Amino acid sequence: MKTTILPIAATTALLAGCMPAPQPAPAPAAPPAQPVAPTPAQGISGLEEREPDLCGAKEYTPYLSQPGSVIPTLGLSKEYRVVEYRGIEPQDYDPNRIVFRLDGSGNIYNIDCG
16 A cells, blocks of 8 residues: 655645635724704694793693593683593694693693693
C-alpha cells in the first residue's frame, strides 16, 4: 500500500475553500430619530381652537357631584348639553355651550365648554 503525503500548503489551500467568506464589518447604527412636535392644523374643516371657559362653566362647579336631575332647575339662559355616562356625544364644538358630563350613577362629574 502506497501512501502519498500532500504538502502542508496544499492541504491548507484545500481547507480554505471550505471556510465561509469573511463578513464585512456592520455599518454604524443611525442616530435615534428625534420626536417632532405636531404642527397645529390650519385650514382643516371641522377643527376649531378651544377657548378657555367662554361658556362660564366655572360658575357651575358647586353642582359637581350633584344628581343630573338638578341641571334643568339651574335656570340656564345659555345653551347646554348633558352627556350621559358612556353616551354618544356629537362632535360639533360650540365654545359658548356648557357641557355637563354624568358618571355611572347619574351625578355630574365634569362641567366644561363645548
